[in-house]
Amino acid sequence: MEMKISETPVDFFYRLNSAAGKADVDFKKCSKRLEKYVLRFITKLKDARLKTSLQGQRFKSISDLEYAVEKYEDVWRTGDQDMTVTRPRDFIADKIPRGQAYEQELCCQGPGL
Numbered sequence: 001m002e003m004k005i006s007e008t009p010v011d012f013f014y015r016l017n018s019a020a021g022k023a024d025v026d027f028k029k030c031s032k033r034l035e036k037y038v039l040r041f042i043t044k045l046k047d048a049r050l051k052t053s054l055q056g057q058r059f060k061s062i063s064d065l066e067y068a069v070e071k072y073e074d075v076w077r078t079g080d081q082d083m084t085v086t087r088p089r090d091f092i093a094d095k096i097p098r099g100q101a102y103e104q105e106l107c108c109q110g111p112g113l
Helices: 009-022 031-044 048-055 062-082 098-108
Strands: none
Touching (some): 009 062, 031 048
16 A cells, blocks of 8 residues: 555555554554554655654554654644744854955965965
């Protein structure tokens, strides 16, 4: 089962749960089946940010996974509009603005150089 392009992660989660129920896959009782089910869900996700955030987590129950996916969708829905874009960080600690650096180089040169 693949995630549709127009589908949200929560909708895909519910659709996958429904398909697992119809196929008599009882992932709620067996921890190994739950682990395989969660791994299958994560690998089929189209959203790369959600996929990477879920990969490092362990879920005790399917409701924990549902909660994480719903929270991500809530943050995604409201957070993208409220998030401010940060400026790229300058990694050179002693960087001097262009005009000042040029003047400093001229002052350091001797008359014969």
